[in-house]
Amino acid sequence: MTGTHGVEDLLRTCAPQVLGALVRRYGAFDVCEDAVQEALIAAAEQWPRQGVPDNPRGWLVTVAARRYVDLVRSEAARRRREDAVALATPDSALLARAADDAPDTDRDDSLSLLFLCCHPDLSPPSRIALTLRAVGGLTTAQIAAAFLVPESTMAQRICRAKQTIRAASGTFALPEGADRTARLADVRHVLYLIFNEGYTTSGGDALVAPELSTEAIRLARLLHRLLPEDAETAGLLALMLLTDARRPARTGPHGELVPLAEQDRGRWDAGLVAEGVELISRTLPRGQVGPYQLQAAIAAVHDEAESAESTDWPQILALYELLERTGANPVITLNRAVAVAMVHGPGAGLALLDELAADKRTAGYHRLLATRAHLLELLGEKEAAAVAYREAARRTTSAPERRHLTERARRLG
DSSP states (O other): OOOHHHHHHHHHHHHHHHHHHHHHHHOOHHHHHHHHHHHHHHHHHHHHHHOOOSSHHHHHHHHHHHHHHHHHHTOGGGHHHHHHHHHHSOHHHHHSSOGGGOTTOOOOHHHHHHHHHTOTTSOHHHHHHHHHHHTSOOOHHHHHHHHTSOHHHHHHHHHHHHHHHHHHTOOSSOOOHHHHHHHHHHHHHHHHHHHHHHHSOSSBSOSOOHHHHHHHHHHHHHHHHHOTTOHHHHHHHHHHHHHHTTGGGSBOTTSOBOOGGGSOGGGSOHHHHHHHHHHHHHHGGGSOOOHHHHHHHHHHHHHHOSSSTTOOHHHHHHHHHHHHHTOOOHHHHHHHHHHHHHHHOHHHHHHHHHHHHTSTTTTTOHHHHHHHHHHHHHTTOHHHHHHHHHHHHHHOOBHHHHHHHHHHHHHHO
16 A cells, blocks of 8 residues: 555656547547546545555546546537547547557657647647646646745636647647747746755745656656757756755755755765756857856856855856846846855845845845845844844745744844
């Protein structure tokens, strides 16, 4: 018998693969997702009691396929579609081994599903939201937190996105040529958001959701394998590897947050560091440098430093200045402010934070407040730092971050 958490992890891993299998087989994205959700519910109820089947993905595909046929048959207005499904799917096929489970296939449904969710008929926010839901396995609440919108708004956006995919009759195949290029930037951005949600969850009691980071890395590897000469895809994968390498040291024995400067670097994954450094070192000389490559280069400088004190902050500051030139982004400016403080002193960093505080997008951002608190602490202004730490703690939705920031304020008090 498998524990509840083990079943949840397995279902999260299987969900996009099962959805991809059904969309490839039947083509109707919205109905397929409804069928997969019902199969996941059935598995969540049965598997903890009866045990996980030998072929969990095949089990889910079979149950979801049966439910798909039920859903189609329940709509009289879609009688022609029902006939097509009945002809295409004999009863024996619904009881047989899942079509996507053939050992000789090299097709990855998750990657095809990823490109389908980035259909050009969808707005950029809808593409990202739908992919996070269908491929990344994030809940609507998690996606809403990432977009800073109410959960009800995000639920409507995802519903409309599924309807748009259905109306557009998007093909379930990896796009080619100009279509692939047009969707690639959104695909990369989606993977980046999935990874970030896994590396630092937007809410809840846990700081990390490793299954999301692992899935994002898996998909990024597939994308890099598909497009080995695309420098930004290589940069994205390198960034994920170099960042995820620190994950073992980011939490203490009780799940508490451990800042980068205080981490035991001996716990970092040396294999991921080496792979990420090699990949970005091979990619940067190509000359077409983009934001993911620059972020990976920054991560490499951090990871290669033997200690926090030996970090090459002038190089990091130069890289952040280049990164800002690729596009205005208050989060990049926030990170540059930290580098400015480390090179030119906390006062210089605080001056940059004052500019961000005037930006309505970041005025109440808890990481802006936490950074201000840290720089005030470096200046020796303990009382003001404690106030900023407490305000940051009040605004974050992450329980581990809240505890960390509250403890910082308590120490200063």
